[in-house]
Amino acid sequence: xTTENRFGGAFASREGSGFAxxxxxxxxxxxxAREVLKTFRNPFVLVITVxxxxxxLAFFGSSFSNVPLSYLDVLLHAHIQSYLxxxxxxxxSTSMLSIGMFGSMSTIQDKRFxxxxxxxxxxxxxxxxxxxxxxxxxxxxxxxxxxxxxxALLFGVQFGGxxxxxxxxxxxxxxxxxxxSCMFLAVTxxxxxxxxxxxxxxxxxxxxxxxxxxxxPTANFPGWMQTIAAYNPVTYSALFGRGIILSGTANxxxxxxxxxxxxxMVTIGTVVASRYLKVE
Amino acid sequence: xxxxxxRTRGLTKxxxxxxxxxxVDMDVPSGSVFGLLxxxxxxxxxxxxxxxxxxxxxDGEASVAGFDVRREPMQVxxxxxxxxxxxxxxxxxxxxxxxxxxxxxxxxxxxKGRADALLAYFELTDRRKDKVSTYSTGMRKKxxxxxxxxxxxxxxxxxxxTIGLDPNTRRMLWELIEGVHTExxxxxxxxxxxxxxxxxxxxRVSIIDHGKFVASGTPDELKSKVKADIIEVETAxxxxxVALRAIPGVSEARTQGKAWILRVVSAExxxxxxxxxxxxxxxxxxxxxxxxxxxxxLDVTGRRLGETAGESTDFRKFYAQMxxxxx
Numbered sequence: 001x002t003t004e005n006r007f008g009g010a011f012a013s014r015e016g017s018g019f020a021x022x023x024x025x026x027x028x029x030x031x032x033a034r035e036v037l038k039t040f041r042n043p044f045v046l047v048i049t050v051x052x053x054x055x056x057l058a059f060f061g062s063s064f065s066n067v068p069l070s071y072l073d074v075l076l077h078a079h080i081q082s083y084l085x086x087x088x089x090x091x092x093s094t095s096m097l098s099i100g101m102f103g104s105m106s107t108i109q110d111k112r113f114x115x116x117x118x119x120x121x122x123x124x125x126x127x128x129x130x131x132x133x134x135x136x137x138x139x140x141x142x143x144x145x146x147x148x149x150x151x152a153l154l155f156g157v158q159f160g161g162x163x164x165x166x167x168x169x170x171x172x173x174x175x176x177x178x179x180x181s182c183m184f185l186a187v188t189x190x191x192x193x194x195x196x197x198x199x200x201x202x203x204x205x206x207x208x209x210x211x212x213x214x215x216x217p218t219a220n221f222p223g224w225m226q227t228i229a230a231y232n233p234v235t236y237s238a239l240f241g242r243g244i245i246l247s248g249t250a251n252x253x254x255x256x257x258x259x260x261x262x263x264x265m266v267t268i269g270t271v272v273a274s275r276y277l278k279v280e
Numbered sequence: 281x282x283x284x285x286x287r288t289r290g291l292t293k294x295x296x297x298x299x300x301x302x303x304v305d306m307d308v309p310s311g312s313v314f315g316l317l318x319x320x321x322x323x324x325x326x327x328x329x330x331x332x333x334x335x336x337x338x339d340g341e342a343s344v345a346g347f348d349v350r351r352e353p354m355q356v357x358x359x360x361x362x363x364x365x366x367x368x369x370x371x372x373x374x375x376x377x378x379x380x381x382x383x384x385x386x387x388x389x390x391x392k393g394r395a396d397a398l399l400a401y402f403e404l405t406d407r408r409k410d411k412v413s414t415y416s417t418g419m420r421k422k423x424x425x426x427x428x429x430x431x432x433x434x435x436x437x438x439x440x441x442t443i444g445l446d447p448n449t450r451r452m453l454w455e456l457i458e459g460v461h462t463e464x465x466x467x468x469x470x471x472x473x474x475x476x477x478x479x480x481x482x483x484r485v486s487i488i489d490h491g492k493f494v495a496s497g498t499p500d501e502l503k504s505k506v507k508a509d510i511i512e513v514e515t516a517x518x519x520x521x522v523a524l525r526a527i528p529g530v531s532e533a534r535t536q537g538k539a540w541i542l543r544v545v546s547a548e549x550x551x552x553x554x555x556x557x558x559x560x561x562x563x564x565x566x567x568x569x570x571x572x573x574x575x576x577x578l579d580v581t582g583r584r585l586g587e588t589a590g591e592s593t594d595f596r597k598f599y600a601q602m603x604x605x606x607x
Contacts, residue, residue, distance in 0.1 A: 026384050026385075027384060027385050027387065030380075030381050030384025030385055031381075031384075031385075034370070037373075038372055041372065114366055114368040115370060117362075118362070118368045118427075119385060120333075121334060121362045122357055122382070123357040123358050123386065124357075124385050279334055
């Protein structure tokens with residue numbers, strides 16, 4: 001009696017058309033929005049996210065300021081205006097390496113505070129939780145991109161290429177960040193320890209940053225490091241961006257390689273997470 | 281519609297070598313309030329996890345709202361609500377945003393009217409836009425119940441709904457739970473280690489200890505099982521068991537630490553005789569108990585509810601930890 005009067009009319013129905021009709025689509029949209037909202041409501045985190053790669057540009061990018069350009073051209077196997085111009089695509093690419101840490105930490109927080117139970121007690125699959133966290137991480141990482149490009153312009157870097165290439169490069173960074181987020185979250189799916197993300201981040205970031213073409217050309221490397229760099233998607237993301245900035249040419253194969261990397265990672269990660277994602 | 285909200289046969293959960301839930305058979309009729317009563321670590325929360333699909337069954341079968349927990353977990357999840365012992369909400373979000381997320385996770389359309397009605401029912405309307413971290417524990421608990429009701433579940437699970445709350449908030453919550461049950465016509469399974477809570481709220485109660493049901497029935501049935509009163513005496517010097525048993529009217533005597541627990545026909549008649557018999561032993565404490573769920577528990581397990589079985593959770597510590605972690 002009272003039920004119908006008091007709460008009737010508002011009888012909630014389920015399902016819907018369009019995006020909402022996709023299985024798990026709504027749960028994914030809700031969880032993804034939660035991740036993004038949380039990021040943008042925490043100005044401190046946002047500032048650090050942006051400042052850190054900026055410092056890379058400012059300090060590391062300035063470390064060859066007094067070296068004559070002709071020397072740098074030899075060292076870097078390229079014709080450049082400044083080391084910064086060479087470095088920018090590399091730093092943007094390497095900064096995508098550890099952004100999975102955000103999603104991983106927020107996953108561990110949800111496990112610790114029991115929120116994962118609240119999510120998984122609804123008709124939401126573990127794979128959905130995983131994908132929302134991974135894409136949330138990648139989104140957060142992308143905040144760095146416009147800020148750093150603006151900073152590079154400020155430092156006097158000139159850009160080649162056209163809008164299509166720039167869009168391609170942005171897509172490349174999204175895919176790279178998403179791929180590494182997927183990898184990161186899969187590795188930490190069963191962890192509930194606050195310290196794990198930091199440790200994994202160092203473990204992934206350091207070797208993959210230096211064993212890539214992000215900071216220096218791979219031609220200067222010893223053979224074994226060249227081998228690692230040849231498989232490292234960071235190399236291709238950096239080369240793709242560098243081609244556009246330095247000479248206005250885009251090698252779309254590099255973008256393809258990064259896309260394959262992201263696809264493989266998201267596939268493996270989804271399988272791993274739906275099996276090993278811990279509830280608490 | 282199903283007639284049984286929850287039905288389990290041989291429900292079992294094993295963690296390594298530890299059997300948390302041991303062949304539990306349970307029938308909860310639709311529309312009733314069922315209580316799981318037991319000390320910390322008895323397996324109450326594990327049963328909720330099994331019935332909501334958070335944890336996989338090791339053995340046995342279970343159906344909730346007419347759906348098999350193993351074969352149709354998603355259907356089960358659409359039809360259950362859950363109120364956690366530790367009050368789980370997203371503290372960075374407002375009440376309204378928490379409801380919004382719940383609606384997304386439950387794939388609801390047209391949920392806003394109902395959410396408004398729920399906020400009004402729980403008197404949270406004027407705080408709906410405030411961050412949940414600024415709420416009192418009572419308000420948080422209310423919001424959690426509102427979340428659990430948003431998708432109109434058939435069964436709602438409440439894990440220790442009043443643990444860690446002050447007496448006033450507890451009483452308020454009891455009224456709310458009674459209201460939720462009658463007004464929304466929902467079956468409720470609640471766990472508790474508060475006797476009075478189960479006595480007041482539940483149609484039927486099962487007492488659980490070490491993962492097994494040791495007694496089941498309505499609160500009155502259980503109480504009538506213990507026909508005797510129970511007298512607890514603690515003395516300074518040791519007492520001769522034979523002498524105690526010899527007192528007329530004492531049907532059973534057993535020790536617990538320094539105290540004796542005596543089952544007597546009628547406390548009013550027998551107590552003077554006991555006091556007389558123990559006069560020289562230096563009586564430190566006497567406690568008389570009329571049949572209650574507490575005495576039932578004492579009777580079937582030989583322990584009081586407050587005494588925890590092995591692993592226990594210190595909830596004061598737990599809440600303090602949560603607060604620290606949030607800051």
